[in-house]
Amino acid sequence: MRTDYYNWLPLTVPDIFRIFSNISVKWCIAGGWALDLYLGRQSRVHEDIDVIIFREDQFTAFEYLSKDWLLYKAHKGNLSLWKEGERLTATKDIWVSKDATSPWAFQIMIVDTEEEAWVYGRETSIRRPVKDICSTTHEGVPYLKPEIQLLYKGSSSEIRTKDLNDLLLLLPSLSPQAIEWLRSSLNIQFPSGHEWIKHIDQLTS
Template sequence: MTQPPPEGRTDLSPAELEALDTRWAHAWTPAEVASRLAGVTTPWYVAAGWALDLFRGKQTRRHGDLEIAIPAADFPEIRDRFADYVFDAVGDKRLWPNPSPEDLAATHQTWFRDPSTDNYLVDVFREPHEGRTWICRHHPTIRLPYDDIICHTPDGIPYLTPELVLLFKAKHTRPKDQADFAAIAPELEPARRARLAELIGQVYPGHRWLAELAEL
């Protein structure tokens, strides 16, 4: 079994980062995490690539992990649902096992880990917010009610609206991000596509996706 890193901040080399990827092989599915979070009062949603597959209604590719997001102040409620697990704070190629409140305040990602195997199961984003108003961490002037940014599958799994998932993916436009944009953008209803163009124009003026959106 892989030994957990010592307490305190750990700076990770590229090789160590790659080794961590193998510990996500048994990440939960959206359905599994939804069953564990049934009844929580805080708004939460599946994020990133899995959110786009929930929008499509089917899994279209292998996902390296499972990411969900919550209002940062409500992390204790989520943490209580995973009392049998440990968690590490992550950010900027660094890892904080058993993080202090100060460590949590300095990061926004939290990896929940099975202590019996050291496998990571779910990545919890602790997002900025004001009450029940979501704040985009890439551009804090973008503020929306949680009710406006969360969709649900027919069986009730919450996920981030596809246009906001694509907004986050616009930052790096890795090959998988470009593939997701090419697959999802034509499927968006006109109002969502217009909001995506507006948001990308606000955050990333001149982004190449703007021209592609204009042609749809």
């Protein structure tokens, strides 16, 4: 078990692209880097880098990555080794490093699907066709669509300043359809209201 949660030396986007392009899984970059790939520029410093895969692809990803990396499953604040053959039914986050003491290199976010639809784990009534959750840069790097990434950021137990800044930076560049999807999804998850709705309403009023 490891507890060095802040011991990060993240890979670059090209590094991730080289690794995951060799794995027969659907994947895309998530987190703050996904937003910057959408913008076409780096907007701020990123302490880590996140990659999404689908739960049904977990063994394929493990088989390839475990040749060169150690994979740790995150559960209730603890990080323990993901063992060969172990099926992850609820775990959503995997932290990856070269060995037991080296810095964290990247994080894998496992997402669920049902009948060709991505299922939002924090409110399972929010769904979207799997084929419609990622976009691709001109260089071919897949990334999570910004409205979905912003939903994840807005649904954290504590919304950080950088997440609000990401919202304010991205909103003017989003399509009306993306903005409406984000507003609707926040309203579904937070029927009593969400602080980001006022920013969305100010932009669209």
